[in-house]
Each structure stands twice: as C-alpha cells, then as structure tokens.
Amino acid sequence: MSTTVITPERERASWIDGIATTLRRNSWTIGLVGILAVLLIVTRVIQPTYGITGIQGLAVSVLPLALAAVAQAIVVIARGIDLSVGSMMALTSVVSARLMEDQTEEFAILVVVGVLVLGLVLGAINGTLVVVTRVPDIVVTLSMLFIWAGCALLVLNTPGGGSAEWLRSLTSGSLINEWIPKAAVVLLAVVAVIWIPIRRSRLGLSLYAIGSDPAAAYRSGVAVSRTKIFAYMLCGLFSALAGLSLTASTGIGTPVPGPYTLLSVAAVVLGGVSLAGGRGGVFGPIVAVVILSLIRTDMTFLNVNTNLATVAQGVILVGVVMVGSLIQMRRKNP
C-alpha cells in the first residue's frame, strides 16, 4: 500500500503512471497490433509482391466488416448482442443503392443522411423491443435478423441499383501518401467522430456501466433502459455505415450479404470485448477484423483449400482468445 494522497499535484505528477495504466488497460489491443505486424511481415515473406495494392485491397475489403464489428462491439459492451447486424447492413445497402440509382450526386448526400437515420431507427426498434418486451436480446435480434433480411429482399430482389460517384471514390484509392488507403482513413474518421466523443461523455460511461453491473448502474442513477436503447441505436448507425460501405465498394446494393453478423461477433471476441459486457473498446475489434482478413489472404497465397482456411480461422480465433485469457489470468494471480 502506498501512502500517496490524492491531490491535483499528484494527478499531474503521475502522468507516467497514467500512461502505464493506459497501456495496461489496452494491453489486449496492443497485443493484437503486435500480431498484425507479425502477420504483415509473414505475408510479405510468403508473397514478396504484396505491397501498396495489397494494403489498398485489404483496407477496402475489411471496411464493411470493421464497421459491423464496431456496431457489434458497442452493443456487447452494454451487455447485449445484435444478431441482426448483417441484415441491417443488407437493408441499408439496398435502400441506398435503390435510391441513388440514376440520381444526381447532390441527391446522394440526402440519401446517405437518410440511410444513416434509417440505421438509427432500425437500431431503436431493436433496442426498444429488447427493453420493453424483456425478451432476451439474442431472441429479439434473431427475429429481427429475419425481418430486416426479408425487408431487404422486398426492396431489391437481386443485386442492383447504383451508387453516387463521390461515395464510390470515398473508399477507393489513397490519400496524401499512397500507403494510406482512403478506406482506412474513412474508417478511423467515422469512428473518431462518432465513438470517441460518446466514449468520453457520461453517456459512454453509462454504456460501460450497464454492461458491467446493471444493478449498480441503476442504483448509481443511470437510466438503464434508455442507455440500452441508445446502444442499439448506435449499433444500427454503424450497421448503416457498414451497409453504405458495401454499396460504395461494389457500386450496387446487395440484398444478401456475407456472414457479417457472425464474423462481427468473432471480431468482437477476438478484439478483447467481454461477451459478459462492460469491458473492451472498438479499436480491438477493428484490428481483429484486419487480422482475420489477412489470415485468409495468407491462406490463399499458400494455396490452402478455402474450406480448410475457414477451419483454420476458427482454430486461430479460439486459440488467440484462449492464450490471451491465460496471459491475463497469469498476470492477475502470479
């Protein structure tokens, strides 16, 4: 036990402590970044031609899943889970593609704003149902998975529609330096603009609070129901962003997207967010998405059977989480 006393001076004097604490609290994400660095080197070794185009392609291809992972992470932090992320992506993607088809570039701005509002509304419906009916999150959002998926097919039966040129150019190419893909910049900008202010506000604390201990949060005066609905709304917003990025990167709307929902859960778990709620952030899951994607790329380079690659992905997922938890446990009880 140290005998230091809390004073403003000490707060200032201990900024080194502060950095150490921050590093310790984000050790999972830092570890993931390390794994990613190693993977990039491995990729370069097995495929010496992997360079700017590879990185660019990687950034574009991970963008929708990264946004989906952020969406999922926010709900999971608030001790929920949203199985309808993929369907919401599909619905927002087809709605945007349908509305933007053969329209002016200016109109597309309205469409983007409208689709983002749509995402908030979809999330609000999910959240309100969870809060009001008290049916478990997993059941409500499983039902909504089918409902939103059906709605998406009603809007657009087959892939089609279009995308505004500015939206398409937002994710392709690079910025300033050719090593900085636009898609990555967009991803970080969106997360920084939406998530970081929220994270630092009382609302962000409330999200963590209801995930960590709902009873204590209630007794601390947190509006638990409202915060939960808010978490689902944020999830809807990021799902809509993910849906827009699908439209932007392909130029058309996709009514049946890939297995984004389950991959988003995988990324959240690998990204160090506790499924029991209250722990983790959104950057871990983003790095996890890149890792998962890069592993697949490497498997392709190594000519591994794609089915086997899927198996390997699962093994790596459970392996990393197990080893990571073991390290954390060891550190706690030496």
Place this chain on the structure above:
Amino acid sequence: MTATTTTTDYLLEAKEVSKNYGAVVALKSASLAVRQGEVHALMGANGAGKSTLVKILTGAVRPDNGTITVRGKERTAHSPAEARRGGLVSVYQEPALIPDLDIFSNLRLTETPLEPFIHWIRELGLGDLDLSDMARDLPLASLRIIDLARALAIEPDVLMLDEMTAALPANLTERVLEVVNDQRGGNGCIIFISHRMTEIAAVCDRATVLREGDTVGVLEVSHDSADRIVELMLGEIVGKMPERAGRSAATQRAPDERPKLAARGLESGAHLRDVSFDLYAGEVLGVVALEGQGQDEFFDILSGSRRPTGGELLVDGQAVTFHHPADAIRNGIVYVAADRAEALLMQRSVRENIALPFSARIRNWGPIWSRKEQPKVDTAVSRLQIDTRAQGEVRRLSGGNQQKVTIARWVAGGVETMLCFDPTRGIDIRTKHQIYLLLRELAEAGAAILLYTSELSEIQLACDRAIVIFGGEVVAEIDAADADEATLLRAAHNLPSDAPLPEEVVEAAIAAEAESEMSSPESNGASDP
C-alpha cells in the same frame, strides 16, 4: 427553515405506506418520520418490510398506497436517479460502483463533485485511495467507504445507510460512526439501518421499528433501549443465548486425540505467511481478523479453491492436497460462504439446493431418488426452521433464510468439518441466534467447525476458542471465556496482551492504532475543510 409547513417539522415523512407483491404483503402500513438534523434508526427483523420501505423511499419500487413528503412537499420518485435529484441518496449493502470503471469514472457517472468527495474520503480514513484504480480491484470495505463518501459529497437532504458497517473492519467502522455522528444537527438527516445495537445506541437519536409490515414503535434511543427495540422487533422478548461458562474444549480433550483438521505453516503469496492451527471434532474454533489480513485466502485454501504456496494441511493427521473444492468435500470439509449468491442456485427450489451436494456425487449418474432425498431435506428444513413459503425459488427467500439453506445442505448430508465464513453477515438477530445454536448443536454432535466472523461478540456466543490472524500470521489464541470484545479487538490489532487494562485505555490504544494505520504523513491537514 420551512416556514410554510404548518402540520409538521419533519424533513422526511412517509405515511401509511403499503405494498403487496401479488398475495404476499410486504408492507401493511408503515410510517416513518425523520426530523432535520437527526440520525434515525430503522429497525426490523428480516422480512419485516425494512428493505421494501427503503426501496420505496429511493424510488426503486412504487408503493400501492401512502404518501411520502420531503420538506412538506409530496413526492414520488420513480427511480434512484429521480430520488437523488430530490435530495435523497442511499448507500446500499452492495456498493453501487461499476466494477469495470475506475473510481474517477464512477464519480463522473454520478456527477459527484471531486473536492468534497476527497474531503470525505479522507475523513473516512481512506486517504490513500488512488482514483485511477478499477473498482473491481478494490476490497469490498473500500468500495462501501467510497460509496458513502460519494453520497456525502453531494450533501443530500436525506441520506440512507443500509447496513453501512457490515463487512467493515473495526477501524473503518469507527470512522464511519464518527462521521455519521458529526452529521447530527446538520441540515439533512440520516436514516441508519443496522443490526448492531451498540452502533444504534452510539449514533442514533430515535428509532422506528417495523414488524410484519407495520410500524410498531418509535422511540428515543438511549443506552438501555436495545432490549426494548429487540422486543418490538420480535414481538416477544428474545431468549438470550445460554451462557456457556468457560467450557474449554482443550481441557476435556484426550491427550492423544488427533485434530480433525490441522494446518502447519500455511502460506499464500504475500497474504498468508504462517498459519498453523488445530481444529478438533466437537468444537467451534473462531477466527478473528481485521479486513484483509489473509482470512479470505485462508478459507479459500481450506475449502480447496486455492492452492497454498507453502505449508501443510492435515485431515485426521494425514497430509492432503486439494486441487478442487470437490477434494475438500470428499475429505468431509464443507464451506458456508458469507455471500449466499456464491453458494446457491438462486433460481432453483429450496429442495434442489439442499439436495444438491448429495445428488451431485460424481459416480451417481442415474435418476435422482426423490423418495430417499425427501426425508433428508425435510429434516434439514425443520431443523433449521427455514421459512418455506417461497420455496419454489431460493432467490425469493430473505437473506437469513437463504443462509440457512446453505447450511442446511451440509447438515442434510451429515457434517464432519464445516468452514463458515462470516455466515451471519447482514442477518437479523433472531436468525443469527438460530445459527449460533445450530453451530453449537453440530459441534456437540461431533462436528468440527471453523467460524470466521466480523462480529466480535459472536466469538463468545458460539465458539470454544478463537485464533486471531494479523498480517497473515496467527498472533493469538484465546479461550472463549476470556474472549470479550476488547480483548479480541486488541489482539486483532496485534497489540500486546498484557494484564487487562482499564477499558478506556484499551479504547484509546485501539483508536491510536487505527489512527496511525490509516493516516499518512500528508493527511494531517486533511481534516481542514
């Protein structure tokens, strides 16, 4: 000064509040009136409706009938947040701190001003708190103190303290009582809920007593009001525990008798340095320690959920190593935890909970034989006088009855060695006495019982002798006959145990020890506002 009020000078007044849960009547007609500047005790046995009234006052539950007025204005709060805005803050038995946030973020979450919080945290003797610590890394006692400081910092009109001193070590308890006492005569008022009569007598002005959902009495607190309060609570004068005059088990023991459970030089990292003891069949051995002296690790090791880093454990003279609580149970060692939620399947019935240990034997895969199980369960239920009205789900029982279920499950299977870790925490007096009696009966029937307790008076009521742990070492062994509270408290602070000192000197010594332990060089100026 509420000049407009004509009918009353009460700061908080609850009138004829009632609440039913379906057919169960939680509150019939409870009233509570608290004056400005008063510390008011709210008393009642478990199930008297105390916690329902508290929940109604804090807005967690809405009453069916009745009115609540604060400073003469009628008020209905629908959530703790709303009650808080209305000037009513509660410190609950379970701290309302978010485990995954650091203390600073927790303060931000409740919009607590920092300066007054730091002032109060120093007053309460926790000056070395680091605001960047995660709440989950702090001991329960610190969390409760933080919760209290956080409530005091916003200067509420009504502060409700629910079993504030339960689970606090003696030195912190003293600080808390001092602070509560200082609040007397202020602008607010405090509703003080505690099972400890000495605390009520020390800090409370008046007491309201509830029984079976009704307010049965309001009285001025004086030194001799304890009996009257207990009488009101129980509706009858509670039978005192039979005095057990210095019956030392050690003198009756045959010289060659082997201890049922023994430890030699037990170690666990930095928490436990050297613990040795002998526990014989037929005795209750008390364990006394201030908060965080290694008793948690000690009981974890004995119950098989933690492996010692050194030392030896002997059952019936044979060295044993436990890898799992099941190993301990196989050796006849069962564990009753303070936290009922740790031991019970909250959503299952009383019957299943009691039957679990003997239906969960590893080799017993087949169907459970209800016919064989039922009589054992029934015997245990009637022996412990468990109130089985809500037996479908254990979580609906009161705390005292839940604790009885955790004990009953071991009694039903037949008990050899029982480890009890603060089993009476937060339980009303009557149930406590029933638990002491039960422990005595078990011991007399040949069981060996190890009892850790944070309430020093329990040692003389239930134990034959006691060991005292301080800083991870056994520093004293005291026979129950000599184990009055002052002696135990001194031993727990590791003060020299010379010839008995006059009581004032003892208390002064304890206070000084607490002082030097808690205060740091810089905090001398801390008491200045």
